[in-house]
Amino acid sequence: MNNSKSFYLSVWRWHFYAGLYTVPFLLMLAITGLMMLYSPVVEKWTNQDLYNVQQVSSTPLTFEAQKELVAQAYPNDLIKSVHALRDISESTRFQVIQDGEALSVFVDPYQGKVLGDISISDSLYSWADNTHGTFMIGDTGDKLIEIAISFTVLLVITGAYLWWPRGSTTLKESLKISCNKGRAFWKDLHSVIGIWVSIILLFFCISGLAWASVWGGSMLQAWSTFPMQQSATSVSSKLTHNDLNVKGLKQIPWGLEQAALPESANTNTPDVIGLDKIVSQSKALGFTQFQVFFPKGETGVYTASASSMSKDIENATDDRTVHFDQYTGEVIVDIGYQDYSLAAKAMAVGISLHMGQWGVLNYIVNTLFCLAVIMICITGIVMWWMRRPAGKFALSAPQQPKDLALWKHATWIILLLSILFPLGAAAMAVVIIIDRILLFIAPKISAVFN
Template identity: 55%
Template sequence: MFGTKDFYRSVWRWHFFAGLYVTPFLIMLSVTGLIMLFAPIAERMQYSHLYTVENVTASPLTYEQQYQLVADQYLNDSIRKVYVSDTPSDATRFQVKVDDETRSVFVDPYQGKVLGNLSVSHSLYAWADDTHGTFMIGLTGDWLIEIAVSFTILLILTGLYMWWPRKAQSAWQAATTIKGKGRLMWRNLHSVTGLWSAIILLFFCISGLAWASVWGGKLVQAWSTFPMEKSAKNVSSNLTHNDLNPKGVKQIPWNLEQSPLPESSAFGDHTITLDRVVDDAKNMGFTRFQVHFPRGEQGVFTATASTMGRDINNALDDRTVHLDRYSGSVIADVGFMDYNWFAKSMAFGIALHMGQFGMWNLVACTAFCMAIILLCLSGIVMWWKRRPSRAKGFSAPPKPQNLKRWQHAVWLLLPISLLFPMGALGIILVTLIDSLLVRSLHKVTKRFAPLS
């Protein structure tokens, strides 16, 4: 069954339809992925006068004093958090919510002055992140991308089947040979690029789907969410850790986003100082981290160091600590070893996904994005060269003569249908559209056929 021409045509037809839908999304994801890889580097280089200070002395202002400098300039705005660096020449960076956007405000702790600010919500990185996750059209875009990523897994399965050597050619030759002219050369380029990209592409698909609203939000993220109620005596009824993320950018660990924020146990007369929070965090082993300020009178101080927030590169050091805003006592302490196995893999996967493990990782992610763009473009060229001249429509691969073989292709579709709900929805839609198109074309052909 699996080696027949009809079955091959079935697989090819599914590969074509999945690719038809997926190609523009994969190009978009690759381009925005490249932007997200280099935007933080470019921003730090472009605005080095904000990110770094020149005159480093032994007596910087306290964090409380720096906070007050920012508060004096942003009287009617909410200061949300501060980034604490272990590099003396780094400016202190506060995050302030100004109207409907979030801005980074930079403070020179040695000269005691505000250096300037940059938009977080309207930055190039935020634009790329929003496009990467929702196509900038909200939940609808999220669903469309989730279908596309689910279909990409279908492309990997069908592509590997179509690549598999069936003649005298060895597997190594099939994996490395790019020769011929015209469509043959493009087909070889497409198959070789796809083969060497397949495992990494599958990894990116799974880690990317973990952010999607259906498979990610409703299934694996909900299942992997840390049960804060078991660690904290009181938790908020309407605030989650996701509320600590600035608009348009995700910085909180993936498995904590849906977890409710804990609350301070009792009201007090005085809130502990920001310097106390920073010192306590450093004494607990934090080096580069963020301190989120309390939300409301029963809110807590939250210290986070994570790969998601780009504070650290080693996921083993992922840690989130909540402190009572009045007593300073530790309410909850969540580290990497408290994550379940999927959340642990996500913590490592995010760092790999974002190119944080040094230059080799950045180069590898860049090469991968370029390879996916090449894979998409070669697929388009192959399709264009295969189309008959003056052809109308999609010129899809022909249906197998034995329609039962078409149905047998379901064995390659089952993993997608069972594991990824939006992928299953896409498969059903493709099947219906394909059937309706074939039926419509048959009626048109019959209507305009010459009379005998």
Template identity: 70%
Template structure:
């Protein structure tokens, strides 16, 4: 019995310290997640004069002429992407890069005029995305969040253990919020909501970690990237699909971000380099590419415009860029800018198993599967905020007021350190190296540093 109680206290202590680090990040992730979920809807609703045209007639001007209007309005800037309207009432949208910042520029194809612009890089969505992914601290923030999310896996494991019904309590009773008072009420609310959300929370952790620099970028994504070099005849030595993204917005499917970009026909490129004038070299137009994309099945999509003489036109429809809702319909096709030849055609069915799982997972994570996905994600974010608040309230109620102490659960006296830690470090370390490294750091801090500083030991005991 004493051993069981000691193990319970050990689990509780790990749960406390994991929460101590993770709660600020979880609050931030939930709040910014809600902002990212609803800000695109709010932007479209509050800027209907840009997103939609007033009058529709039967003769819209060509996409190339629309691009010329944008070039005339932004002569010094880079025209990067065309978003093909999905409805005749929608304005055509171009992405323009101005001094490194990205803007959406809207064109009325019937009135033949530029309607205006909206910032992308400085939008509230971009701010929330940067905060959500890096805490606005760059790579350092990215790794701090990766540790917090890894610790959240530990929180779920230890939390379910602490919640598990004991002393004759049924699962039905354990899953119900009972009418306790004081700290028991807050503990019951915290644990029941936590258990109900545990599976979804693990899912959000795993899909979110797909973007993290170590577990996502260096491990999982690197191993799961589509091998463009085996599919396309010519590929870039320096550019990847990630270069198609603009500052403040991810538009390329996860499984393609690290994949190299194809290049247009090398012989024609050499002819361009030797030619005194480019007028003699045939080029595909935007309208040619839009027509070709629709001929092979695209409906709502965007076209990335070549930025160099070796570049390609890329037609892309993905849930990542919100072109489509269903990630299993992802498709990216690259066209030679001179001949219109299809250089590569990559769909969901071509992704690796991990890339398929992440494509679906990320689109669910971002709420791309319709109104039910919005509702679930909203309730989930509100639930996470509630868990964080109730955890702080519980600590505040039980914190010691007579001494300067953190109020951590009492350290067990009859279990060795490795027995306390191995159950939690092992499953996390097998998958999440940064989380495991942080946990080992906690053990070193707990066993070595605190024993050399008596005042610090008193604070943490």
């Protein structure tokens, strides 16, 4: 067997084993991604009586009066924030925490009544988001998904090599499906769809990993968080911007989540500034559709936030977060997209594109992408099923090269992954160790994996 053929088999074998682990996760991510893309639209359409007011008048209730209505309807619960909306035909939405769960409470500002509520924490979006991020098994699921996404990068690299035109086949011919039957058709469908969406797939991997616990939370996000201590005279030792999020919904920009919340300094002032004053000041600063988070405790602050994360705006470059002293209304910190670090800017744009926030075209592309990923997974499974020997209990992996060490070509990939994706590199090292152990001490078990 020549070196070229041997190398091809080695790459194919890596592609197969990476896909073996990754396919279930990619299917889950694509399906839940579609659910997250469309569930807010479905929720708003099926609850029009809550989202929309019956009649608009010229004298709506003040925000403070609306908040009091919510307090009367939910006397034992925490009112966390309010959405100040641009569309006057929509009801006002408050976020209320009830027994640890988050609710959207809708108020008609013209009739002066609470219309009802919808659970945020138990919504279809929340379920899909939790599954998408943790596989519903917490931190363990988060790490398993991070490994899967790291392996997806390996799949794209090895897949591009396997697809690359050889012999008399031209590049143009390789970009279209040329076979119409048998396993060759499924192989063409798999590779052509894969190569067309490969760049988008890599983009989704990187932007999705921004929230992963190791690569995102412990490395990239920690290094890229806005330095609040340098901008505010006093910051909380316990609360971060992530505490402004509610269970089942992320609303705070990625680059601020780990930043400490500033504190109000004038705690000797007897009265706090009213909500309408904060809304008025926010509008004077240029906010149009935004959310106001209420102070937590005596040193808490009002926070006005407009971000693509909360779906108040579409363009992530218009992100803005302003903190007000709850006693004087003084602006403590004013943070815009221009103040983010380079990584935080890239992630702000990347995450909003990932979530389909940049208009109809972004929505369509994300939909087609999710469907393409599902098709890639299905065609991969079909190809394996058609190739495997009938009646043999084995994974039927691609042939192991005889004259080339199976895993030595992964060395450079492991080095790259170890820098970019530590969990992925660790998982690859484990695969190599297991393969060597099975080869030498358990040949019968090893046969199942070949």
